[in-house]
Amino acid sequence: MENQEAGLDVSVEDRLCVVKFNRPRKKNALRVKRQMQTAELRHCSCKGEYRALMAILDRAAENPGVTVVAVTGEGDYFTAGNDFIDSLENTRNDQSSAEGTEVWEKGSSSGINSFRDFITALVNFPKPLVAVLNGPAVGMGVTILPLFDLVYASDKATFHAPFVQLGVVAEGCSSYTFPRLMGMGKAAEVLLFGKKLTAKEASDRGLVTEVLPHASLHQVWPRIREYAKFPLKTLLTVKEMMRANDRETLVKVNIMEMEYLKKAARSEEAFTGIMNMFAKKSKL
Structure with a gap:
C-alpha cells in the first residue's frame, strides 16, 4: 500500500511502515500548512x-499489520526542519503592508x-520508531531523534540546530533529552551555540545508533524489515517498559x-532572524 500525504510518501509492506519526507527541492523542510492553487480558488489552505x-x-498505532515505523528522506537531505521560508511567503501573501509582524506572530502560534x-x-507512539538519515538534519530533524528507538545515519549526514542564531529556542524535548544523552556541556555546544555535528560526533554523543557508509546505507533496510517480523505484543511491552x-x-517538557517558543516567536530577534534567512534564500 502506498499513498501520499502533503510532502510525504507512505508505504506499508511486510509489517514495516516507511514514511519518507518528499520535498527534496526544499531539502524536505516540513510545513505547518500548505497553499494550493486550484481553478476554483486562488489559494486553498x-x-x-x-x-x-x-x-x-x-x-500505524492502530494497524495490527504494522510492527515498526521507519522515517527517512528523499534526495540529499533527511530534513531541513521547519519550513520558515514557506511560512514567511504565506505571511507575505496574506498581509497588507504594515501587518507583517502581527501576522507572523499569529501564524507562528498556530x-x-x-x-x-x-x-x-x-x-x-507505542511501536518501535526508526530513523534512517540519508543526509543532513537541521533543527527539528535533529531534536526529535532521541524520541526514536533506533537512529541509523549515513556518514554524509550532519546535525545542526541553529535555534539561537535565528532568535528562537530549542524544541522537540531536546532541552531534556540532549543533556541526558550528551552531558550538559556537549548539549550546550549544540543547542546554545549551534555546533554542527558530523555523523561520527553525533554517534559518539549518543544521538545516533550506528553510522553507515553512504553508499551502503541501503543495507540497513533488510535489517529493519527483519525487526518488523518480531512479535508485536512483546515489542510493545518492552518499549513501554523502557519509555x-x-x-x-x-x-511536560514539550509543553x-x-x-517559550511562542514567546520567542513574538520577539524582534526571531522576526529579524527569520527575515534575514528569508533574504539570504531569496538571493540564491
Whole structure:
C-alpha cells in the first residue's frame, strides 16, 4: 500500500511502515500548512506535513499489520526542519503592508501548536520508531531523534540546530533529552551555540545508533524489515517498559518548550532572524 500525504510518501509492506519526507527541492523542510492553487480558488489552505504525520502515526498505532515505523528522506537531505521560508511567503501573501509582524506572530502560534501535538504523538507512539538519515538534519530533524528507538545515519549526514542564531529556542524535548544523552556541556555546544555535528560526533554523543557508509546505507533496510517480523505484543511491552518512566516528563517538557517558543516567536530577534534567512534564500 502506498499513498501520499502533503510532502510525504507512505508505504506499508511486510509489517514495516516507511514514511519518507518528499520535498527534496526544499531539502524536505516540513510545513505547518500548505497553499494550493486550484481553478476554483486562488489559494486553498491544506494541512501540512505535521498534521499528516500525526494521522500516519495514529493509523500505524492502530494497524495490527504494522510492527515498526521507519522515517527517512528523499534526495540529499533527511530534513531541513521547519519550513520558515514557506511560512514567511504565506505571511507575505496574506498581509497588507504594515501587518507583517502581527501576522507572523499569529501564524507562528498556530504552527507551534501543531508542532507541539506532533511531538506529543512521537512521545506517545507505542511501536518501535526508526530513523534512517540519508543526509543532513537541521533543527527539528535533529531534536526529535532521541524520541526514536533506533537512529541509523549515513556518514554524509550532519546535525545542526541553529535555534539561537535565528532568535528562537530549542524544541522537540531536546532541552531534556540532549543533556541526558550528551552531558550538559556537549548539549550546550549544540543547542546554545549551534555546533554542527558530523555523523561520527553525533554517534559518539549518543544521538545516533550506528553510522553507515553512504553508499551502503541501503543495507540497513533488510535489517529493519527483519525487526518488523518480531512479535508485536512483546515489542510493545518492552518499549513501554523502557519509555514509561520518561513519558510524563517528556510531555511536560514539550509543553514548556512550546510556551517559550511562542514567546520567542513574538520577539524582534526571531522576526529579524527569520527575515534575514528569508533574504539570504531569496538571493540564491
